[in-house]
Amino acid sequence: MEEQKTEGQRLAEKLTFEIKSCWETIGENDKDAIAEFAEQYKKFIDKGKTEREFNAECLSILKEEGFIDIETALSQGKKLKAGDKVYQNNRGKSLVFAAVGRAAVKEGVNIVGAHIDSPRIDLKTNPFYEDGGFAIFDTHYYGGIKHYQWTTIPLAMHGVMFNKKGEKQTVCIGEEESDPVFVITDLLPHLAQDQMQKKANEFVRGEELDVLAGSEPFKDEKVKDKVKLTILNLLNQKYGVTEETFASAEIEFVPAHKARDVGLDRSLIGAYGHDDRCCAYAAFRAALERSEGTPEKTAVCLLTDKEEIGSMGNTGAQSRFFENFIAYLCSQTVENYSDIDLRLALNRSAMLSADVNAAYDPNFSDVFDKKTASYCGKGLALSKYTGVRGKVGGSDANAEFLQKTQAVLDKHNVRWQFGNLGKVDKGGGGTIAQYAANLGVDALDCGIPVLSMHSPFEVISKIDLWTAYRGYVAFLKDM
Ligand code: MN
Numbered sequence: 001m002e003e004q005k006t007e008g009q010r011l012a013e014k015l016t017f018e019i020k021s022c023w024e025t026i027g028e029n030d031k032d033a034i035a036e037f038a039e040q041y042k043k044f045i046d047k048g049k050t051e052r053e054f055n056a057e058c059l060s061i062l063k064e065e066g067f068i069d070i071e072t073a074l075s076q077g078k079k080l081k082a083g084d085k086v087y088q089n090n091r092g093k094s095l096v097f098a099a100v101g102r103a104a105v106k107e108g109v110n111i112v113g114a115h116i117d118s119p120r121i122d123l124k125t126n127p128f129y130e131d132g133g134f135a136i137f138d139t140h141y142y143g144g145i146k147h148y149q150w151t152t153i154p155l156a157m158h159g160v161m162f163n164k165k166g167e168k169q170t171v172c173i174g175e176e177e178s179d180p181v182f183v184i185t186d187l188l189p190h191l192a193q194d195q196m197q198k199k200a201n202e203f204v205r206g207e208e209l210d211v212l213a214g215s216e217p218f219k220d221e222k223v224k225d226k227v228k229l230t231i232l233n234l235l236n237q238k239y240g241v242t243e244e245t246f247a248s249a250e251i252e253f254v255p256a257h258k259a260r261d262v263g264l265d266r267s268l269i270g271a272y273g274h275d276d277r278c279c280a281y282a283a284f285r286a287a288l289e290r291s292e293g294t295p296e297k298t299a300v301c302l303l304t305d306k307e308e309i310g311s312m313g314n315t316g317a318q319s320r321f322f323e324n325f326i327a328y329l330c331s332q333t334v335e336n337y338s339d340i341d342l343r344l345a346l347n348r349s350a351m352l353s354a355d356v357n358a359a360y361d362p363n364f365s366d367v368f369d370k371k372t373a374s375y376c377g378k379g380l381a382l383s384k385y386t387g388v389r390g391k392v393g394g395s396d397a398n399a400e401f402l403q404k405t406q407a408v409l410d411k412h413n414v415r416w417q418f419g420n421l422g423k424v425d426k427g428g429g430g431t432i433a434q435y436a437a438n439l440g441v442d443a444l445d446c447g448i449p450v451l452s453m454h455s456p457f458e459v460i461s462k463i464d465l466w467t468a469y470r471g472y473v474a475f476l477k478d479m
């Protein structure tokens, strides 16, 4: 027989709030769906390790699903109607797509936005040198990394470059088992006495993150830098490139490992680039799902580049790219389009800025506020605000909007938790929410908790990935 609850217990149940692990609240069917979704995600991010690759993977699926290029539609004078599905590919690095709803675009659209660039090691524009019998790639890191984490792990070379004829060459070396990989070396402990005394951000400096490219000299007494010549020769044979043509290349070194299950219970996923491709994938899948049948409100998915370096540039969230897309949508769905239609549309729109959050880490508990931190396995993390120090630079979501979002998630039984980045004055960060909010859009940061963020092997929970996906579907449907 169940014991009678005391008055205090009943009151506590009614008035206090406790966030449980999502695993405790799901059924067996859900477990299969979670595992299946995780497998699909792992395959997807193994193929999409750069913004270009992720973009291309999404694009090929959109085309299969009947989405059409909005610029083609515009040039043919085609008017859009409810049920139409359109995309705009921005230079192969960022992407936006929409399922046109029954309601007019100027009444506002629902958006889920994420970024598809991740921290990595970029090649410099004049990258080759030789030293100590090695050919070496000179690099410049991209995004906020702890330098030392990127040494002594297998790296793969991804990107694009142009040959002498001006033809684009796509590069991907180090992903197949039979491929060679690349590596940034580190100093042996025996000689690291001085290095170990330095601060962590100095003991491997940015300029020291250079990548081993090879070591076999070209057999010819008459040339200098013989190893460099061997490497240039191999690259020339394969891609038709020369040292000079590297000036325009975009080559990124990323961890060569694949996404893997973590833990005996396989509840977690370790991979490179969860930030922010786990949210991007969940957003992509959610928007695809909403494009089946005709949504009431237009459902938009925005996948941006350059977030890790401040969202600048014409593929970043600070560009006019997103605004222009909404203008295109407006102009093709109303008679006598005017700029006011666009301004109204933006001001009436709602966006989830889908970006990862720092998961509570028991190894470093002192930087977290346990009451507002996000936890792996507890669902979708909502961050009312971001920013540093006194919330500086953050987009602080309005109470009204936050309440409405929570109500939509609750209605769809989507488990959410808090997601504030660390204790006050311990650091901070930003996302793309602020750039949408600056246009008048109601925007809320909301994403998946991640351990070891910006490291070569970040960790998320499978159930949070699945919960985020369900949350994004709910938001696109009912906001
Ligand atoms: Mn991010």
Ligand code: MN
Binding pocket: 275, 308, 454
């Ligand atoms: Mn990041």
